Amino acid sequence: MTPPDLPCDAALFLDFDGCLVEIAERPDAIIVPPGTPDMLAELHKALGGAVALVSGRNVDDLRQYLPGFPGAIAGSHGAEMALPGQDIAPVDAADLDVHALHVRARDLAAHDDRLMIEPKPHGVVMHYRAAPDLSEWVDRTMTELVAHYPQLAIQQAKMAIELRPANARKDRALARLMDLPQFAGRMPVYAGDDLTDEVAMAEAQSQGGFGIKIGEGDSCARYRLADPVALSRWLNRALAV
Numbered sequence: 001m002t003p004p005d006l007p008c009d010a011a012l013f014l015d016f017d018g019c020l021v022e023i024a025e026r027p028d029a030i031i032v033p034p035g036t037p038d039m040l041a042e043l044h045k046a047l048g049g050a051v052a053l054v055s056g057r058n059v060d061d062l063r064q065y066l067p068g069f070p071g072a073i074a075g076s077h078g079a080e081m082a083l084p085g086q087d088i089a090p091v092d093a094a095d096l097d098v099h100a101l102h103v104r105a106r107d108l109a110a111h112d113d114r115l116m117i118e119p120k121p122h123g124v125v126m127h128y129r130a131a132p133d134l135s136e137w138v139d140r141t142m143t144e145l146v147a148h149y150p151q152l153a154i155q156q157a158k159m160a161i162e163l164r165p166a167n168a169r170k171d172r173a174l175a176r177l178m179d180l181p182q183f184a185g186r187m188p189v190y191a192g193d194d195l196t197d198e199v200a201m202a203e204a205q206s207q208g209g210f211g212i213k214i215g216e217g218d219s220c221a222r223y224r225l226a227d228p229v230a231l232s233r234w235l236n237r238a239l240a241v
């Protein structure tokens with residue numbers, strides 16, 4: 001079902017990959033649509049600052065793609081938080097030797113150059129988009145790897161398996177942001193496309209707001225839009241009224 005118009009008292013939470021930008025072959029091959037930075041800045045103004053990015057990507061990565069974004073950013077599935085004008089703060093991060101984790105993941109993936117390791121400040125992703133036949137192997141290998149790291153959890157992603165801090169979840173990030181003055185008392189609206197977004201959409205709905213699933217697949221979200229283009233049209237409509 002198509003969502004109703006964005007309420008003027010909304011607190012808007014936006015996922016990044018597959019939501020604000022189309023999925024690409026590699027994490028570094030995404031293209032931010034040219035109108036997106038201005039649209040986000042206008043939404044931020046119209047909603048009194050209650051706009052946040054809530055992404056599996058780390059904050060530095062998001063800032064590279066959206067350099068002037070004026071809102072709050074929850075990165076690494078909520079393991080990092082960057083409030084406007086403030087440094088990146090670790091939240092719900094795991095205590096671990098992340099460099100050793102990256103090295104181990106690279107060693108495990110080294111036998112097939114179609115596999116890609118994405119190192120993150122609080123975890124690691126093994127991407128198999130170029131090698132879909134290795135999906136089961138990646139699943140098994142990452143499951144075995146996480147057994148050595150009780151402070152991490154498996155995060156199923158699109159053609160990728162990630163190890164993230166066990167306590168870092170997007171619903172917790174949303175709840176934390178809703179406690180900030182610019183978000184408090186507003187209606188949470190969360191748009192996302194992936195499994196990691198489901199808990200956040202459920203949280204938004206439990207706080208009296210709604211979730212918008214972008215694309216196909218099962219979801220707890222009350223509403224759905226076909227793709228990032230449809231989301232952008234819907235957001236721009238809110239700015240036109």
Ligand SMILES: O=P(O)(O)OC[C@H]1O[C@H](O[C@H]2O[C@H](CO)[C@@H](O)[C@H](O)[C@H]2O)[C@H](O)[C@@H](O)[C@@H]1O
Pocket residue numbers: 015016017018022023024025026027028030054055056057058118125127129157158159160162194196
């Ligand atoms: O929470 P998100 O903002 O949706 O981030 C989730 C993960 O997105 C990225 O991977 C996905 O997008 C890539 C680019 O389109 C694609 O190549 C890959 O197959 C997808 O899994 C990102 O690389 C991860 O770090 C994020 O956790």
